[in-house]
Amino acid sequence: xxxxxxxxxxxxxxxxxxxxxxxxxxxxxxxxxxxxxxxxxxxxxxxxxxxxxxxxxxxxxxxxxxxxxxxxxxxxxxxxxxxxxxxxxxxxxxxxxxxxxxxxxxxxxxxxxxxxxxxxxxxxxxxxxxxxxxxxxxxxxxxxxxxxxxxxxxxxxxxxxxxxxxxxxxxxxxxxxxxxxxxxxxxxxxxxxxxxxxxxxxxxxxxxxxxxxxxxxxxxxxxxxxxxxx
Amino acid sequence: xxxxxxxxxxxxxxxxxxxxxxxxxxxxxxxxxxxxxxxxxxxxxxxxxxxxxxxxxxxxxxxxxxxxxxxxxxxxxxxxxxxxxxxxxxxxxxxxxxxxxxxxxxxxxxxxxxxxxxxxxxxxxxxxxxxxxxxxxxxxxxxxxxxxxxxxxxxxxxxxxxxxxxxxxxxxxxxxxxxxxxxxxxxxxxxxxxxxxxxxxxxxxxxxxxxxxxxxxxxxxxxxxxxxxxxxxxxxxx
Numbered sequence: 001x002x003x004x005x006x007x008x009x010x011x012x013x014x015x016x017x018x019x020x021x022x023x024x025x026x027x028x029x030x031x032x033x034x035x036x037x038x039x040x041x042x043x044x045x046x047x048x049x050x051x052x053x054x055x056x057x058x059x060x061x062x063x064x065x066x067x068x069x070x071x072x073x074x075x076x077x078x079x080x081x082x083x084x085x086x087x088x089x090x091x092x093x094x095x096x097x098x099x100x101x102x103x104x105x106x107x108x109x110x111x112x113x114x115x116x117x118x119x120x121x122x123x124x125x126x127x128x129x130x131x132x133x134x135x136x137x138x139x140x141x142x143x144x145x146x147x148x149x150x151x152x153x154x155x156x157x158x159x160x161x162x163x164x165x166x167x168x169x170x171x172x173x174x175x176x177x178x179x180x181x182x183x184x185x186x187x188x189x190x191x192x193x194x195x196x197x198x199x200x201x202x203x204x205x206x207x208x209x210x211x212x213x214x215x216x217x218x219x220x221x222x223x224x225x226x227x228x229x230x
Numbered sequence: 231x232x233x234x235x236x237x238x239x240x241x242x243x244x245x246x247x248x249x250x251x252x253x254x255x256x257x258x259x260x261x262x263x264x265x266x267x268x269x270x271x272x273x274x275x276x277x278x279x280x281x282x283x284x285x286x287x288x289x290x291x292x293x294x295x296x297x298x299x300x301x302x303x304x305x306x307x308x309x310x311x312x313x314x315x316x317x318x319x320x321x322x323x324x325x326x327x328x329x330x331x332x333x334x335x336x337x338x339x340x341x342x343x344x345x346x347x348x349x350x351x352x353x354x355x356x357x358x359x360x361x362x363x364x365x366x367x368x369x370x371x372x373x374x375x376x377x378x379x380x381x382x383x384x385x386x387x388x389x390x391x392x393x394x395x396x397x398x399x400x401x402x403x404x405x406x407x408x409x410x411x412x413x414x415x416x417x418x419x420x421x422x423x424x425x426x427x428x429x430x431x432x433x434x435x436x437x438x439x440x441x442x443x444x445x446x447x448x449x450x451x452x453x454x455x456x457x458x459x460x461x462x463x464x465x466x467x468x
Contacts, residue, residue: 058442058446059438059442062399062441062442062445062446063403063438063441063442063445064402064403064404064405064406064407064417064441065403066406066407066409066417067406067417067420067434067437067438067441068438070420070421070424070430070434071431071434071435071438074424074430074431074434075424075430075431075433075434075435076431077430078428078429078430078431079431161297164299165297165298165299165300166299167299168299168300168301168302169301169407171301172301172410179299179301179302179305182302183305186309192309192310192313193306193310193313196302196305196306196309196310197306199302200298200302200306203297203298203299203302204294204297204298207297208297
């Protein structure tokens with residue numbers, strides 16, 4: 001084991017980081033939009049929509065992400081109907097499948113976080129806003145959303161970090177992310193520990209940065225909860 | 231073959247193989263959860279011990295295993311323990327590769343991950359025990375072992391049960407990743423079936439349904455256990 005090998009391995013692993021991060025970013029953002037829709041259905045009070053949202057959350061949280069990913073990438077791609085349709089242009093690419101599948105999964109978790117945050121908004125605030133004559137949209141924009149956002153942030157940052165970890169699964173559908181490059185190096189050089197340890201260090205650093213960033217945002221958004229200076 | 235016949239139990243049917251895979255998934259997840267309970271108990275104890283070094287080690291363990299991708303941990307444990315064993319056996323004059331059974335490596339990896347989360351659960355549950363009860367037990371002269379057995383353990387388990395139910399689900403889902411080591415659990419069987427029948431959609435969807443049935447059914451078990459453990463307790467709501 002020499003320093004030259006370590007630095008070369010590290011550089012190769014870092015070169016794969018953009019793919020890991022772009023799968024992460026796309027799936028979290030897309031998942032956020034889907035989650036907003038699912039949350040809206042879940043709290044809409046309309047029975048069929050509510051049932052659909054419940055079923056969506058149950059299915060995507062109750063099955064392993066790995067099998068969801070395989071249903072999308074290997075499963076859908078094998079169906080003649082999909083191959084003939086316009087969706088094939090999108091689904092034939094492993095990257096798209098990875099982002100879509102991770103987004104669908106995180107949306108279920110995010111929807112539960114959003115719902116919990118919505119339910120935590122004190123009812124008195126909503127009543128007060130109504131009493132002032134705010135329209136529903138204004139009420140949401142000025143009162144419900146800002147309060148719910150603060151309640152959602154701690155759980156949301158946990159979900160973001162678990163999504164970084166989930167991106168490692170895309171190594172199993174032929175994508176060259178950090179983990180699959182580490183496994184390739186391990187395979188080629190027969191060095192067992194080092195490539196995996198370096199990959200782990202990269203994931204750990206990414207998670208640390210994301211966690212610290214979201215914590216800073218959380219503190220900034222809730223200055224009233226800061227401990228008083230005596 | 232018809233659409234559902236491939237999941238049948240007759241010749242050429244994959245029903246039995248899938249059910250065996252599901253059983254293996256339950257077994258390896260349960261072993262993982264138990265190993266995780268042992269690890270989690272140790273880490274929680276280290277963090278509550280008040281010793282700086284032990285506390286630091288416990289905290290580092292929890293941070294590490296919660297911050298690394300589960301798949302990476304599984305590869306690391308699988309390849310790592312095999313290499314370790316191979317090199318150890320070389321010291322004793324045996325040349326050649328010694329592989330760790332994938333069941334053991336898988337259960338260990340799932341347990342190592344689950345332990346990091348269980349440590350937090352046990353720690354929070356311990357802190358939820360009212361101090362008065364601990365003081366009362368000490369003042370009637372209980373020694374540490376009796377205090378742990380009669381006062382601490384029953385309450386920690388009761389407070390921890392809802393969170394342990396969630397961690398069981400996580401372990402069940404994480405166990406699908408062990409398929410990369412070749413263990414013939416549900417995910418692996420679904421992969422083999424998909425490959426040999428060229429019907430990946432049916433097999434992965436069927437596998438997903440089985441996973442869903444397992445999570446829903448075992449969640450019921452935890453709900454019943456929780457209702458039993460908290461009978462006789464007053465609640466703030468409901």
